[in-house]
Amino acid sequence: MRASRLLTVLLLLQNRGRMTADELAAELEISVRTVYRDIDALSAAGVPVYAERGRTGGYRLVDGYRTRLTGLTEQEARSLPLAGLPVAAAELGLGTVLAAAQLKLYAALPGELRDRAGQVAERFLLDVPGWHRDVESLPHLAELAEAVWANRVVAVDYVRWGGDEVHRELDPLGLVLKAGTWYLAARCEDAVRTYRVSRIVRHERTGERFERPSGFDLAAFWNAWAERFAERMYTRTAIVRMSPHARAVLPLRLGVAGERALDAAAGSVPDSDGWLRVELPVEAHSGAIGDLLRFGAELEVLAPAELREQVADEGRRLAARYG
Structure with a gap:
């Protein structure tokens, strides 16, 4: 030493x-x-x-x-x-x-x-995490990295998105840092899946080792998984009117999906108020309402009618709360 x-x-x-x-x-x-x-x-x-x-x-x-x-x-x-x-x-x-x-x-x-x-x-400095993000608790990250290097099987308790906790034995194949968030790519029951590291609440070594899949490409796996994730997340399209300010912040709020929506609307002509009609990808569940409300009065939902009414109803609830 x-x-x-x-x-x-x-x-x-x-x-x-x-x-x-x-x-x-x-x-x-x-x-x-x-x-x-x-x-x-x-x-x-x-x-x-x-x-x-x-x-x-x-x-x-x-x-x-x-x-x-x-x-x-x-x-x-x-x-x-x-x-x-x-x-x-x-x-x-x-x-x-x-x-x-x-x-x-x-x-x-x-x-x-x-x-x-x-x-x-x-x-020059590269600062990966996004703005306004709390640092996630990652007590198991270093141990998982060692397991990736050593091809060592790990047993974890993992909290899924719905809140229920499951036990899994994993063959850890790689770690990915995406916008400040760590994900583990691991084989479980002959399928390679992703696990958000901050949701791993317990980790232990099993003493077993595994053979890494021949030809596994972490970058190719992640890119394919990320595309499928985006397709599953944005399953609906909302027709909206957006002010110049809303359009300016759209890429910051929705990332690549927002940029693509603006590119698709590039040939459209704004109305007399400068607002532009945009086809915006949104989530299938209530998360879409929260995403749209983040724009405040700078965005108006035109269709589908059900989504417009949901946003309007949430707006009325907010007004009543602060009334």
Whole structure:
């Protein structure tokens, strides 16, 4: 453990130049006293590290010194695909591993390329979760990720959308992060299904292992599943009038489905008030009413008549509530 930390100290100094003991301690989540001992150990091992005194001082390596001890461990190599997703890496229990892997990669790059890589990280950031979302409780995510790696069967208790709890034994095949929400793709009774990780309330190892299906493609499976899910969700079409404001926020409210609806209505001419007739995909159940009411008075349902009356009835109930 200490050898790994000493290498990390060395790589930090090599990549970043001068660093204070406080900065090293914060980076490694250790005490300043431990930093002093680690610097002494590096010096004793022949690493040319020296201290600069004063308020702007710190530790640095002799100019021109570079180590080639940058081999990646298995865990670090696994974490590299998540290099642009530090939050996801942390949720999977790979945060510190990813940081170590990135340090080693930076150390192995020539100086000019290393500077360019650092500039990219300073200028671009990928933030996956959507706005106005609470962080989901994911106590089992890291263990599920380990089960995916090890082809290990897991037993879970899972709360379905209707609220009932079921017990399942799963062969976990992959994890998908969609708009800040984690999903598990797993085989159950010879069929591959998806499970929202936050709805897994209990998880335990069975001690059994499974053989991964030959040719299983996680990306292809997810894309096909997502298309089927959208088809099941949006089974009706509502004819609506939308104000310019409602049209502007439609893609934010309904995502790709909203964008497609606007594209289909692109050839239509707005009325004298600037409102446009749009064919909008909606859910089959009461969720459609909530989605439509989110637009407030900026949207009017024209058809079907049943849906128009349902939205109007909900509007009257709201008015009575606040009356």
